[in-house]
Amino acid sequence: MLQTTEWGPGRRDWMDVLRGLAVIMVVVTHTxxxxxxxDDPVPVLPTIINILTPLRMPMLFLLSGMLVPRSLLKGTWGYLKGKLSKVLYPYVLWTVILALLSALAAGAFVFPDLFHLLFIESATPLWxxxxxxxxxxxxxxxxxVHPLIIAVAAVGLSMLPIEGEWERFWYQAVAFFIGVxxxxxxxxxxxxxxxxxxxAVLFTAATVAVTIQNLYGQAPQGVIWKVVITVTFFVGxxxxxxxxxxxxFLSPIRYVGERTIKVYILHWPFIEYPLRWxxxxxxxxxxxxxxxTFLCGLVPPVIITVLADRYRAVEWFFEWNPPARRPRKASAKEPIER
Incomplete structure (x- = not known):
């Protein structure tokens, strides 16, 4: 069903910038x-965080979905191998690491219920x-199956009256498959x-609409509304x-965008534990x-990411069997793996 011949070689810098901005917004939000x-933060900050909610994670999922057609061209095994080594592997490894750190910080060493953390407890930092x-x-x-059919099905599934994170899971899925x-x-x-x-009009309209929604509560908050806001904001x-x-001057943000998963994984412990101290x-x-706290959540993860780019031993914490040598800058001929 999916065919793509339009990508060609090279990265899309605008995608890396948007991804980097989204990750920085995640760090701000969690801070x-x-x-x-x-303590009570500066009063305006929680409002700003609420305004960013439909613009932050959905944009990351939409950008990730846009890369799927290119990845599928590798064949089923090539596609799965990339996702298993670069997404599932760090997800499992760092879920265990963060759970153990939390247990040690609480003064009670208990091996985590891995199945529960990975597949049930979606409130973990690595959701x-x-x-x-x-x-x-x-x-x-x-x-x-055309991805828009899956997106429409996800809209319907998000509306089922099921408790938990059901609505959030399928709402984010809508953004992802629109990207696909x-x-x-x-x-x-x-x-x-x-x-x-x-x-510019689309960007302004989406920002104003979501601001009004949060300040005055006059806009609907259903899944369809959120998707419209997300897509409008993303395009703008x-x-x-x-x-x-x-x-x-945007190269640091592009770098964060190129290494989204590493920075995302690392930001939480570098926010939580220094803040506790x-x-x-x-x-x-x-x-x-x-x-x-914000700098703790951004600077150390970037430093570790730089080390992972240079040293295979560090890269093992984020990718199964990484290449023996990795260039400092991602090759323009390599597809983006997310």
Whole structure:
């Protein structure tokens, strides 16, 4: 069903920038939400976090879905091997590592219930990877079923009255499979993004709509509404970012976007444990607690990511059987694996 000949060699810098911005928004979100457990944050920050909710993770899933058609061209085994080594493997490994760290921090060493953490407890910090594993598995159906049909089915499934994270799982799936449907037409989509005025209007409309929703509660909050907001914001943001995506001043954000999974995995422990120490061992003013915690959640993960790029022993923590030598910068001829 899916065919793509439009990608060609090379990365899309605008995709890396958007992905990097989304991961930075994740770090900001978790910084503010964890600080709320200890103190009242700056009043405006929780509102900003709520505004970013339909724009943050759904955009990451949509971007991940856009890469699926290219990955499927490797064949079923090549596709599965990449996802098993670069998504499932770090998901399992780091779920265990974080569970053990939490047990040690609580002063009670208990080996985690791995099955429960991986497949039932979606509130763990690595739920993004868990969802991706399942979406990539479902995406194999796209060889025979159009991804938009799966997206429509996901909308229906999200509306079933089932408790837990059911609605969130299928809402994110809608964004992912819209991305899968868009992937084969990347060149045409980029030509559409050349209309800067329209993209600016879409970006502004989505931002204003979600701001009104959070400030006044006047907008509906169903799955269809969220998907419309997500897609509108994504298209607008992509059009605004694309002309400047290759600029040198954006290279740090592009780097974070190229290494999304590593930074995402590492940000949580580097936020949680320094924050626990600062709140229990010192009287750090709130105005300093927020920026310090944010930097802890971003700078050390990036440093470890750089080390993983250079040393295979470090890369083993994020990929099963990584290459013996890895270039400092991703090859322009290699497909993006997420």
């Amino acid at each position: 503010v939400r964890l600080i709320q457990y200890y 993004f990877l868990g969802y991706l594993v399942l979406y990539y598995a479902i995406a194999l159906l796209c060889r025979w 449907a868009l992937g084969p037409f990347i060149s045409g989509f980029e030509r559409f993004l050349d209309n800067r005025i329209l993209c 943001a992509a059009g605004l970012v694309r002309p400047i995506a290759s600029a040198r 600062m709140t229990s061992n010192g009287d750090v003013p709130l105005r300093w607690l927020i920026p310090i």
